[in-house]
Amino acid sequence: MNALRSLGVEQQVALLFLILFGLLSLASIAVFVPTLRAQHSEQADPHLRQLRDLRALWIGTVVFWLSWMSGPVGATLLFGVFSFLALREFITLAHTRRSDHRSLILAFFIVLPLQYVLVGLRSFDLFSVFIPVYVFLAIPVLSALAGDPERFLERNAKIQWGITVCVFGLSHAPALLLLEFPNYAGRGAFLLFFLVIVAASAQIVQELASRWLRRRPVARHIDRSFSYRAWLAGALVAALVGALLVWITPFRIWQAMLMGLVAGACGTLGEFVMKALKKDAGVRYWGNQSSVTGAVGLLDRVAPLCFAAPVFFHSVRWYSSLAP
Numbered sequence: 001m002n003a004l005r006s007l008g009v010e011q012q013v014a015l016l017f018l019i020l021f022g023l024l025s026l027a028s029i030a031v032f033v034p035t036l037r038a039q040h041s042e043q044a045d046p047h048l049r050q051l052r053d054l055r056a057l058w059i060g061t062v063v064f065w066l067s068w069m070s071g072p073v074g075a076t077l078l079f080g081v082f083s084f085l086a087l088r089e090f091i092t093l094a095h096t097r098r099s100d101h102r103s104l105i106l107a108f109f110i111v112l113p114l115q116y117v118l119v120g121l122r123s124f125d126l127f128s129v130f131i132p133v134y135v136f137l138a139i140p141v142l143s144a145l146a147g148d149p150e151r152f153l154e155r156n157a158k159i160q161w162g163i164t165v166c167v168f169g170l171s172h173a174p175a176l177l178l179l180e181f182p183n184y185a186g187r188g189a190f191l192l193f194f195l196v197i198v199a200a201s202a203q204i205v206q207e208l209a210s211r212w213l214r215r216r217p218v219a220r221h222i223d224r225s226f227s228y229r230a231w232l233a234g235a236l237v238a239a240l241v242g243a244l245l246v247w248i249t250p251f252r253i254w255q256a257m258l259m260g261l262v263a264g265a266c267g268t269l270g271e272f273v274m275k276a277l278k279k280d281a282g283v284r285y286w287g288n289q290s291s292v293t294g295a296v297g298l299l300d301r302v303a304p305l306c307f308a309a310p311v312f313f314h315s316v317r318w319y320s321s322l323a324p
Contacts, residue, residue, distance in 0.1 A: 016193065016248065020061055028058075072188070073120065076174040080116040084108065086299045086306075087166035093281040094158040099148035103139045103159050111135050112167050119175045124317065127175065131168040136160055165274075166299070169306035172313040179313075181250045181320055190248040191316060194256075195263055197245060198238040199308045202264030203271060206234030222276045231268055238264020255319065263312045270307020274299070 066078060091104060111131065118127040140156045176195065177188040210225035213233075217224045242260020246253045 016190075024058060024061060072174070072177045075177055075189075075192075076116055076120050079170060079174045080112065082298065082302060083112055083116070083167045083170050086170065086302055087112065087162055089299045090162040090166055091159070094162065095151070096155060096159070097148060097150070099146035100143060100155055100159065102142045102146060103156070106135075106138065106142060107159060107163050107167070111163060115167050115171050116174070119171055119178065122178050124175065127171070128314075131163060135163060139163075161277075165303070165306045169270075169310050170302060172309035173305060175313055176309075176316065179316060179320065194242065194245050194249055194259070195308060195312050196305065198241050198260040198263045199267035199304045201241045202234035202238035202268050203304050204234075205237040206230050206268045209233040219272075219276075222279055223272060226272050226275075231265070231272075234268050235261050235265040238267075251319070259312065259315060262315060263308045266311045267304030267308035271304045273307070274303040 066074075070078065087108065091107075096104065115127065115130060118124075118130060139159055140152075143152065143156050173192055173195065176191040179188050179191065207225070207230075209230040210227060213227065213229050216227045216229070218226055218228060239257040239261040242256040242258075242263075243253050245260075246256035249256055249259075251259060
């Protein structure tokens with residue numbers, strides 16, 4: 001671990017991407033070959049689902065690479081675009097009325113840019129309360145001024161929830177790039193990499209464990225595969241992955257395990273919550289109708305990150321305040 005930590009930033013980045021792209025290439029080959037053999041049989045569906053999962057991992061890896069190459073400013077803009085597209089998917093499938101247009105304009109063209117400007121300026125105190133306090137008070141005021149009381153609470157709650165998940169939650173991911181630690185300057189992207197990897201690992205293991213273990217679903221009408229045992233398995237694997245990635249973090253090994261456990265557990269719970277929202281909206285995937293949503297399931301792919309990023313960010317920031 002000391003030898004890996006002693007490497008320069010560029011050397012660590014090169015090693016990370018060599019390992020990551022190598023593992024993804026091997027996994028893609030391992031899944032693609034059986035798919036060709038089973039493409040005309042009933043066994044093709046599981047392999048096709050695995051290919052879709054790998055495609056999501058490839059997309060996430062390329063996005064992280066672009067974030068690293070573009071620097072903190074470029075990464076912040078990139079995640080701002082993701083927030084816009086994810087919020088568009090969410091709002092398109094939520095029930096709104098003409099009287100909500102003022103609130104939606106506020107959400108898309110004022111709240112979203114300002115949130116990411118606060119990230120870029122490293123105004124983390126204001127960034128943390130801007131949406132939960134000021135925006136949440138402003139949205140119902142605008143809706144009330146429109147003079148439409150029908151389903152008032154439901155409509156405003158949906159808009160507020162969409163902003164919370166798609167803007168507030170996701171904006172914490174690029175904020176990790178701008179956190180500074182003693183003897184850790186210029187390495188904030190490793191924290192984002194750590195978060196993405198442990199959250200993805202927890203989600204994948206949770207899904208696999210739900211197939212292997214005897215199912216005892218927590219909420220059968222939301223997700224028949226989600227169980228406490230599968231969720232715990234995903235969180236524990238995320239902790240182990242966090243320990244393996246300790247050399248790119250400012251943490252000690254037990255701290256990396258704890259951070260991985262927290263991020264992985266929150267990410268899988270976030271995915272579970274988004275499934276409940278999809279059930280309520282009457283869709284299986286947020287982007288299953290690209291002509292309607294304008295994007296193909298982006299919110300499905302970033303949902304774990306939207307829940308894990310705020311908890312992980314504030315845990316890391318709390319750690320930095322205690323670190324010597």
